[in-house]
Amino acid sequence: MGIFNFTSPCFPPQILQPFREKGDGLFFKKGQLIYQEGSTPLGAYFVEKGKVKISKTGSLGKEKIVKIAIHPELLSFSDLFSRRKYTTSAETLEETFLLFVSKEDFWKVLNKNQEIFSHLLCRLAEDINRIEETVTDLAYKPVRGRLADAILSLDDSFNGTDGSSHSICLTRTDLAGYVGTVKETVNRLLSELKEEKIISTLGSRIEIHDREKLNKISKLYN
Numbered sequence: 001m002g003i004f005n006f007t008s009p010c011f012p013p014q015i016l017q018p019f020r021e022k023g024d025g026l027f028f029k030k031g032q033l034i035y036q037e038g039s040t041p042l043g044a045y046f047v048e049k050g051k052v053k054i055s056k057t058g059s060l061g062k063e064k065i066v067k068i069a070i071h072p073e074l075l076s077f078s079d080l081f082s083r084r085k086y087t088t089s090a091e092t093l094e095e096t097f098l099l100f101v102s103k104e105d106f107w108k109v110l111n112k113n114q115e116i117f118s119h120l121l122c123r124l125a126e127d128i129n130r131i132e133e134t135v136t137d138l139a140y141k142p143v144r145g146r147l148a149d150a151i152l153s154l155d156d157s158f159n160g161t162d163g164s165s166h167s168i169c170l171t172r173t174d175l176a177g178y179v180g181t182v183k184e185t186v187n188r189l190l191s192e193l194k195e196e197k198i199i200s201t202l203g204s205r206i207e208i209h210d211r212e213k214l215n216k217i218s219k220l221y222n
Contacts, residue, residue, distance in 0.1 A: 015115065015116050015119055016046065016072055016099075018109045018112075018113060018116065019044070019046060019099065019101050019105075019106070019109055020099060022101055022102075022105040022108075022109065023046070023099040023100055023101040023105070024099070024100050024101075025048070025097060025098070025099060025100075026045075026097070026098045026099075026100050027095070027096075027097055027098075028050075028092045028095070028096045028097075028098065029092065029095060030092055030093065030094050030095055030096075031091065031092060032091065032092050032096075033089065033090070033091050034052065034075070034090040034091065034092065034098070035075075035076075035086050035089065035090050036086065036089050037055075037056065037057060037086055037087065037088055037089040038085055038086060039085060039086050040085055040086075041076070041079055041080055041085070041086060041103065042102070042103060043100055043101050043102040043103045043105075043106060044074055044075075044077070044080055044100070044101045044103070044106045045074070045075040045076075045090070045098045045099070045100055046072060046073070046074050046075075046098060046099040046100075046101070047069050047070055047071050047072060047073050047074075047075065047096065047097075047098060048071055048072070048097040048098060048099050049071055049096065049097040050070075050071075050092060050093070050094050050095055050096025050097060050098075051068055051069070051070055051092070051093040051094050051096065051158070052068070052069045052070075052075060052090050052091065052092055052093065052096060053065050053067075053068050053069075053090070053091055053092075053093055053174060053178075054066045054067050054068070054069055054075065054076065054088050054089070054090055055088060055089050055090075055091070055177060056087065056088045056089070057089075062177075063177045064177055064180060065174060065177040065178040066088055068093065068154065068157065068178070069090075070157055070158070074120075075090050076088055076090065077120060077123070077124070078124060078127065080103070080106065081120070081124065093170070093174070143179060143180075143181045143185055143189065144189055144192075144217060145217060145218055145220065146179045146180065146181075147175075147179050147181075147186065147189050147190075147193075148214045148215075148217040148218040149218050150175065150178050150179050151168065151199070151206065151208065151214060152211065152214050152215065152218065154168040154170065154178075155167075155168055155208055155211070166207065166208040166209075166211065167205055167206060167207045167208065168205070168206050168208075169204050169205045169206075170204060170206075171204050172186050172187060172190075172204070190206070193214075196213070197209060197210065198210045198213045198214060
């Protein structure tokens with residue numbers, strides 16, 4: 001798909017179960033901050049329901065959305081692995097339920113379960129590969145291609161691939177931060193896609209009418 005292919009889950013249910021036995025459920029309203037870039041992790045957060053944007057502050061204070069996490073992902077596990085302060089911030093995009101596991105219990109589970117530890121290492125390697133692809137595409141792929149990538153990936157993540165629904169809801173500011181551009185550029189490109197009958201919009205909602213054409217736009221710049 002391209003630089004925004006984040007649809008594979010971080011934890012299959014059978015691997016998540018040992019953490020559920022030690023964790024506590026937390027509820028966050030839309031727009032609430034879960035953790036702040038530069039703060040010290042107190043434990044692990046797993047998305048049980050809802051959507052969370054993971055962002056990083058760039059030059060001049062501009063926000064870059066690294067990914068949008070959905071069930072059943074673990075937030076910022078690279079920081080937990082390296083035992084460092086958070087390099088990103090996490091904020092809810094809608095009402096969200098999280099499973100919180102203390103740092104001590106998180107490491108107890110990993111030390112006792114080699115399968116979970118190995119699974120996390122594989123996911124960490126995949127994230128490194130994704131970051132390398134993102135850096136390349138940000139340098140060489142035009143914004144139009146990155147926007148097509150983003151819409152397709154968000155559709156897959158939010159709605160699956162069963163064809164029952166093809167709409168996403170994200171503010172233009174967040175979509176711009178996700179693609180790596182400014183809101184004005186996103187608005188202009190969305191207007192072009194609307195004129196081409198590829199999408200339609202209603203407020204922050206984007207309805208996708210022609211995934212095939214979006215795929216062609218994405219692949220045109222590969």
